[in-house]
Each structure stands twice: as structure tokens, then as C-alpha cells.
Amino acid sequence: MLKKGTKCRICKNKGKNNKAVVFLSHHRLALCKEHFIEWFEKRVEKTIKEFKMFKKSERILVAVSGGKDSLALWNVLYKLGYEADGLYIDLGIGDYSENSKILAKNFADRIKRKLHIVSLKEQLYTIPTIKDFTNRPACSSCGVVKRYYMNRYAKELGYSVVATGHNLDDETAVLFGNTLQWDLKYLSRQYPVLLEEEGFVRKVKPLCKITEKESAIYSVFNNIEYIEYECPFSEGASSIEYKTLLNQLEEKHPGTKLKFYSEFLKKIYPIFKELQKEDKISLMKCRICGEPSYSEVCGVCRLKMLVDKKVKTN
């Protein structure tokens, strides 16, 4: 909590007397609006450099959902002088998709960068249709579909990197879930940079050390309009339960999330990565669409076949 009358630490160091409006308890840092924005952008830039995510000469495609994280990320990359355009995947989830698409478009206009839009309705089936015609949870199909089109369009449009807005809360929730299961396959891939390989572009998460709260504050301070409610399908997802638990811990012990995540990256990830090297499954090309796949037919083509069949018999 920010105590009344607390001064911005950076202003204070410069001999100014501005009041702080944000208190970052896990960094023990009180900041004014201007210095919070500066802190946020520097932190993202530092993360990009720490993990060698990309260089100024590369073209970056930001996966934009219309939410605070992806728009904040796009804004930071734009301000830092990176060549970053957006990709919006219209999932066809009623008002949620319609509203978030408008917000993504408005933001692209504001920073005058290109927003590519992919419509699932035209390319495949909408997420609600896929959910109705398969027995799979919407979130898992949605993840498969988003990863597929992000990668495919990045290649087709000539971008070498896809950047997503996953924040520290997302990453720790996933890490927590994977640790509860000791899922070595996922743990050995949970790194903020996944290097390019045959048919895959590089994937990066520059907000991995930024909390959800920080990215919301950053968006508000920059007058970024974003979709404020969650996707209607995400209700009841276990990741939300994990986030609640981790937030309870964080409140009592500030810094828990950051420590859990960054110590994993430093100490545990290298060991798991090494372990998994031995049973690395080789990549092949999907025999239907030609995209990289770990099985003969890729996840998206399998979904499509499943829904095609059901639609015919209905």
C-alpha cells in the first residue's frame, strides 16, 4: 500500500518533491506517474536484452488481443523504436471479439502501425463452433489455433519474431501448474524465448517480469483503451485458481512470484532443458497443410477434420 504523502524516489534523488502515485512493494519502490512509465519501459527493454529476444534490425509481430498486456507491450516496443506491427486473431467469440477488435484497431491507428487481422470464421471455424463440436475445453483448442496462425502469418508476412503479452502472473501460474504435475515436457519449454527452428519463427515474452497490475497501471497512465473483461470461456480455468493462490502469497510475502519465476529460469530450467534433449521428438510437416508438426497431421488440421465430420452429420 502507498502511504499518504510518500514521495517519488527518483524525483527525490533529483532534488524534486513530487508525490508518488504507485508503490511497487516487491521492488520497495514508490514512483510518480512519469517515473513509473520510465521504470516500466526500462524494465521491458532490460528483459529484451537479458534474454537476447530481438534486435532493432528485426521485424516483430505483436500478438494483439485488445487486452492491456498486448497493447502495453506494443506501446513499449513502439516507444523504444522497434519495428513492431500487430496481429489480431478474430476468434469469433461474440461481443468479446468484436469489442476487442475495435480496441486493437483504434490503438494501431493511434501509433500508426499496421494491424493484420485474421478471421477464424474464414480460415477455420470460430472458437464457439469448435467448442460445441469437439469435446475439448475451449481454452486448449484456442491455444493450439492461436499458436498456429501466429506462426503461419508471421512467416507469410515476413516477420522473424512473434512477441506475446504474457506477464509475470501468467508465467508463474503456468509454472505453478506444470510444477504440481512435474510436467517435464512443458517445464523444459517454459522460457521467455523459444528460438526459431524448422518452420517456426522465434517466440518471445518481453513482459515476463512485469506483473498484471503493473501493465494495467501502465496502460491507464498512457490512456490506452483495452478490453477490461476476460474472455467468457476462461471462467473456471485452473490458471485463474493458481493466480488467486499466488496473489494471496504475494500479498503476504511481496516478491514471491518474481522469485519463483526468475529462480526457476536461472537454476531449474537449464537442467530440465538438458534432460529433455535426449528424447527430443523430431519435427515433420503436416501432410495436409504443410506446417511444422510433431505428428503426421497438425493440431489445427485435426480440429478441422473433427468439426467437418460433426458438421456433416448434423
Ligand SMILES: [Zn+2]
Ligand atoms: Zn518521479
Ligand SMILES: [Zn+2]
Ligand atoms: Zn496441418
